[in-house]
Amino acid sequence: MVFEGSSAAISHTGKVRSNNQDSGYSGANLFVVADGMGGHAGGDVASSIAISRMEGLDEHYASTDDAEAALQAAATTAASDLVRASKERPELAGLGTTLSAIIMVDDHAVIGHIGDSRIYLYRDDALTQITTDHTFVQRLVDSGRITLEEARYHPRRSVLMRVLSDMDIAPDLDMFVMPTRPGDRWLLCSDGLSGVVDDTHIAKAMSQGLAPGRTADILLKQALDGGAPDNVTVVLVDVGGAHPLSSGTPTVVGAASDPTDLPVPAPRSSLSGWLHPVLQAANEPSHFEPDSDYFEEIIEEDRRRRTRRRIAWLGAFLVAVLALIGLGILAYNWTQTRYFVGADDDSVVIYRGVQQDLGPIKLSTEVKDTFILLADLPSYQRASVERTINARSFADAVAITERLRASALPPVPVPVPTPDPTPGAPTAPAPNATEEAPTP
Structure with missing residues (x-):
């Protein structure tokens, strides 16, 4: 076939x-x-x-x-x-x-x-x-x-x-x-x-x-x-x-x-049609x-290469981690130079830091409770405090709270009611009433 x-x-x-x-x-x-x-x-x-x-x-x-x-x-x-x-x-x-x-x-x-x-x-x-x-x-x-x-x-x-x-x-x-x-x-x-x-x-x-x-x-x-x-x-x-x-x-x-097309070498060669003269190699082979023992040498070299590569990766990883930690520390320190005015339960408070939190890490701490009640503020100012007000410094935050204190509504007096007389009890004479002399 x-x-x-x-x-x-x-x-x-x-x-x-x-x-x-x-x-x-x-x-x-x-x-x-x-x-x-x-x-x-x-x-x-x-x-x-x-x-x-x-x-x-x-x-x-x-x-x-x-x-x-x-x-x-x-x-x-x-x-x-x-x-x-x-x-x-x-x-x-x-x-x-x-x-x-x-x-x-x-x-x-x-x-x-x-x-x-x-x-x-x-x-x-x-x-x-x-x-x-x-x-x-x-x-x-x-x-x-x-x-x-x-x-x-x-x-x-x-x-x-x-x-x-x-x-x-x-x-x-x-x-x-x-x-x-x-x-x-x-x-x-x-x-x-x-x-x-x-x-x-x-x-x-x-x-x-x-x-x-x-x-x-x-x-x-x-x-x-x-x-x-x-x-x-x-x-x-x-x-x-x-x-x-x-x-x-x-x-x-x-x-x-x-x-x-290949150059012909010296006539003595039986393969004269195939061989090149001496040339500088243009390409690496x-x-x-x-050799027979080269395999084990290469295995050892490959093992060293993998070890160097792992060490390099580990070093790069550690450098990256340290850089992130350093940046984190710098960022946290910067946040602690910031202040803002906010609300804590029912009063106005001055905070140091920034309003956002980083997961479980709080980036703000309470510095001063002004004892200004939110209920005493006009509605628009109360809303501003609840949204927080940024301050350039602690002194600026204090100035903001003083302005809030000045605009707080005065307390409304609560009248004290006069108790009703108890039925059957003698009525006290009205003040400044003229007492009559008893008839002899």
């Missing part, structure tokens, strides 16, 4: 880097993404070497076992080429590349992967990451030290623990076979896409059902809109479906698309492969 489907490949330098170190390949049965490392002088060379070795695999295989063996052999040969290149041109030492490849064999996908480029499968309206990143932060995630969200912004997110490089002639690829079916969409991409565009937005672009070329354009635009700090390479493969079948003409993108 011949693989039936359509595909597209696209690669872009991005908005920060000055050259493209990515390479991609889309053929009849083979689909590859390689993200080179080693700076300006090595990254594009490494990814181009990997693609050149992979291109020969684009054929029909009788079984998935044959495809797996061919893929592993090609990766081993590519690693040997990288070792030889760095020996012949010492300035290329440290070059390497990620490699994520799919060989379609009938209704199965044979997958080989090393590094932090990714392979996704969009099936039944769900996006699944098929490969696992061979990175330091992925080990932290797997060990439960950090979350996936923290890994996206971790300062060591580009540190590779496994990679196709000039330091290992026997690369340890993840190799596995997965069944595929009509309607599947396979996405291979460098971290220039997956490091900028999250899975939700990738899935949304994949769900629109557009042709692979149009979908790849949308994904690239999302990466560019996100800043594209690294090269972006996308290879998209549809299995069956409504889109036209692949013509079978391979598409090569990125650094591997035109290796003749996006990845590097650490």
Whole structure:
């Protein structure tokens, strides 16, 4: 059975880097993404070497076992080429590349992967990451030290623990076979896409059902809109479906698309078409492969970094708390320089502070009770006192209360009633009455 489907490949330098170190390949049965490392002088060379070795695999295989063996052999040969290149041109030492490849064999996908480029499968309206990143932060995630969200912004997110490089002639690829079916969409991409565009937005672009070329354009635009700090390479493969079948003409993108543009090194090199002369790197390498003991060193450094960050946050929190306490003290002291005239039950009182309270904290205290009864004030003045009257100082408050005292209504005299005589009691003579002399 011949693989039936359509595909597209696209690669872009991005908005920060000055050259493209990515390479991609889309053929009849083979689909590859390689993200080179080693700076300006090595990254594009490494990814181009990997693609050149992979291109020969684009054929029909009788079984998935044959495809797996061919893929592993090609990766081993590519690693040997990288070792030889760095020996012949010492300035290329440290070059390497990620490699994520799919060989379609009938209704199965044979997958080989090393590094932090990714392979996704969009099936039944769900996006699944098929490969696992061979990175330091992925080990932290797997060990439960950090979350996936923290890994996206971790300062060591580009540190590779496994990679196709000039330091290992026997690369340890993840190799596995997965069944595929009509309607599947396979996405291979460098971290220039997956490091900028999250899975939700990738899935949304994949769900629109557009042709692979149009979908790849949308994904690239999302990466560019996100800043594209690294090269972006996308290879998209549809299995069956409504889109036209692949013509079978391979598409090569990125650094591997035109290796003749690379400067030719000294004639003694067997890889003369691929190698750069000595150049000052224009970009810092996006990845590097650490020594075997580097992982523990990085874990310790990460632990120190988290401790420093916590101390910094705690220090900032304490400074903020002390600043708030200081401002609170200053504000309270200011309130105690204010005075106002108000009411307390039934009399006029002078207060120090402000009328408002801060929750359970009272910002005013009684200073002097004037013993001016509210009932003695005219209604409009009583209402003013109940609403409180601001004073500029204690003396001003005293002056206000004296004006209130002066305007207070005088007390109304209460008449004392004359008691009625008790019935049967003798009536006292009226005052100044002339007493008659008794008759003899």
